[in-house]
Amino acid sequence: MSANRAPHLSQxxxxxxxxxxxxxxxxxxxxxxxxxxxxxxxxxxxxDDKPELWEEKVMWMHQWEEKTEWEDD
Numbered sequence: 261m262s263a264n265r266a267p268h269l270s271q272x273x274x275x276x277x278x279x280x281x282x283x284x285x286x287x288x289x290x291x292x293x294x295x296x297x298x299x300x301x302x303x304x305x306x307x308d309d310k311p312e313l314w315e316e317k318v319m320w321m322h323q324w325e326e327k328t329e330w331e332d333d
Contacts, residue, residue: 302327
């Protein structure tokens with residue numbers, strides 16, 4: 261196509277359009293990966309089962325409940 265010619269209508273119609281389902285799947289996969297990584301990191305920080313760490317463990321459990329609470333978007 262030369263520089264001074266507009267594209268034909270058939271060229272515009274056949275242009276690739278993004279698939280909304282695939283875009284949503286990619287977004288959900290990314291969100292799941294982020295949430296999974298955050299939960300794994302939090303699980304690795306669980307305090308030991310010692311009486312002197314009881315307060316830290318209770319605080320950890322509250323934070324875990326907040327992170328794993330179901331949210332509707």
